[in-house]
Amino acid sequence: MANDGPAILVVEDEPPIAELIAYTLRGNGWDVRVSGSTAEGWQALQESIPDLVLLDWMLPDQSGLRLLHRMRGDPHFRALPVIMLTARSMEEDKVAGLDNGADDYMTKPFSPRELVSRVRAQLRRRAPEHDEKLVSAGIVTLDPASHAVHVAGVRATMTHAEYKLLRYFITHPNRVLSRGDLLDRVWGSDVNVELRTVDVHVLRLRKALGAAEGYVRTVRGAGYLFSEQ
Ligand code: CA
Helix, strand or coil, X not given: CCCCCCEEEEEXXXXXXXXXXXXXXXXXXXXXXXXXCHHHHHHHXXXXXXXEEEEECECCCCEHHHHHHHHHCCCCCCCCCEEEEECCCCHHHHHHXXXXXXXXXXXXXXXXHXXXXXXHHHHHCCCHHHCCCCEEEXXXXXXXXCCEEEXXXXXXXXXXXXXXXXXXHHHCCCCEECHHHHHHHHHCCXXXXXXXXXXXXXXHHHHHHHHHHHHEEEECCCEEEECCC
């Protein structure tokens, strides 16, 4: 039954798991729809845009990663929070999921309590840096509505992870941000990603920023600082 709470789309093919998730989330007053394949999930997204998607990795028609990729390539779903669900626990799979635009990652089996806290954290994180207003710093302009980044008027191409990192930097300028802060705020506090992953993404972001690469500064022993000066 529809209600006023946040709408969550669950793409999961195993009925007992889908039922447990739906029961738990509905118990929190959230509106839940369940799809059993990537095709059904894509169809559900066309019908109405949810506030968050819980996406299983192993689905009968295609990998959940494919649906994630398709979503991130579409301006309507690019900013939608996605939590990947999987039985896999390999670190490289987590990194692959996050690199492909997942906002968080949960390994099965998980408790209803963990599920609620992770969903809540993602819904909460849709704040100031999730504002839809155009943000700019020096020659860099970021448009949250279209996810377009321009450097001196020229469109810069970057992955979703680099975009999120830039969005956080640009909305929190002129302050030292530790790698831990960035992991916490950009990837989510309970995501098991190594600190050096942040360095890799900072390097890629600098490259993507071209003439503005100097805006992202390394503060030795402390982290990074974003400044247009
Ligand atoms: Ca599955």
